Amino acid sequence: MRKYKPVELPLKGVPRQFQQQHATCPNCQDRHAGVIGRLGLRLVFRCEQCRVRFHRPTVSVQLL
Numbered sequence: 001m002r003k004y005k006p007v008e009l010p011l012k013g014v015p016r017q018f019q020q021q022h023a024t025c026p027n028c029q030d031r032h033a034g035v036i037g038r039l040g041l042r043l044v045f046r047c048e049q050c051r052v053r054f055h056r057p058t059v060s061v062q063l064l
């Protein structure tokens, strides 16, 4: 049996003010998904409940 390894894109760190943000998980609607990093201008969140990763565009260009 061949193991399938999902590709994990390297995440970049986010400034502290973004680390405090939370988003609603698209899978289970849990509202406590926290920021784990960013991809480009998108903040990457992870849901603690179902461990789904998802992203949201940042409203700021400060990351550039």
Ligand SMILES: [Zn+2]
Residues within 6 Å of the ligand: 025, 026, 027, 028, 029, 030, 047, 048, 049, 050, 051, 052
């Ligand atoms: Zn979830």
